[in-house]
Amino acid sequence: MTDRTDDRRHEGERPALSHAVYGISVASELTDIPVQTLRLWERQGLLAPQRSKGGTRRFSADDITLIRRIAALVADGVNLAGVARILDLRDANEALRDNNKALQEDNDILRSAAGYDFEERQSVHSQRARTDGTRNRARQTG
DNA sequence: ATTCTTACA
DNA sequence: TGTAAGGA
Numbered sequence: 001m002t003d004r005t006d007d008r009r010h011e012g013e014r015p016a017l018s019h020a021v022y023g024i025s026v027a028s029e030l031t032d033i034p035v036q037t038l039r040l041w042e043r044q045g046l047l048a049p050q051r052s053k054g055g056t057r058r059f060s061a062d063d064i065t066l067i068r069r070i071a072a073l074v075a076d077g078v079n080l081a082g083v084a085r086i087l088d089l090r091d092a093n094e095a096l097r098d099n100n101k102a103l104q105e106d107n108d109i110l111r112s113a114a115g116y117d118f119e120e121r122q123s124v125h126s127q128r129a130r131t132d133g134t135r136n137r138a139r140q141t142g
Numbered sequence: 143a144t145t146c147t148t149a150c151a
Numbered sequence: 152t153g154t155a156a157g158g159a
Binding site for chain 2: 056
Binding site: 056 | 153159
């Protein structure tokens, strides 16, 4: 054993998923996507790998996963514009889900703070439909 | 040696 | 779309 103490013998160690460490050629080998295609996809807005100080692309494990998802869509015949829109829709859905969750939590807090008992209510929609119908009927008779 | 952008056919 | 030039 010489003093090559910087040899990496911890084979289980892996960079964090968001840690951008792979050069474009490594990303290409890992995904079986040609280097030029990766560059094209980035220009189309499908990818946004980090850049090193020198300006070269640095891909993270998350980027590799994204590349595989894009490749799957392309293999299904989706063109690049379609892929971009599908990815945007996914992001929008996540945002909507998060927002909805936050609203529900706010609602829970407000409900308990107000002291109302909504145990009988089955859903927002059935409740609203019932009250609207009652109001309309009252207006017609009166 | 590799990667990057730009440009040209 | 592919390839070559030229810089980092």
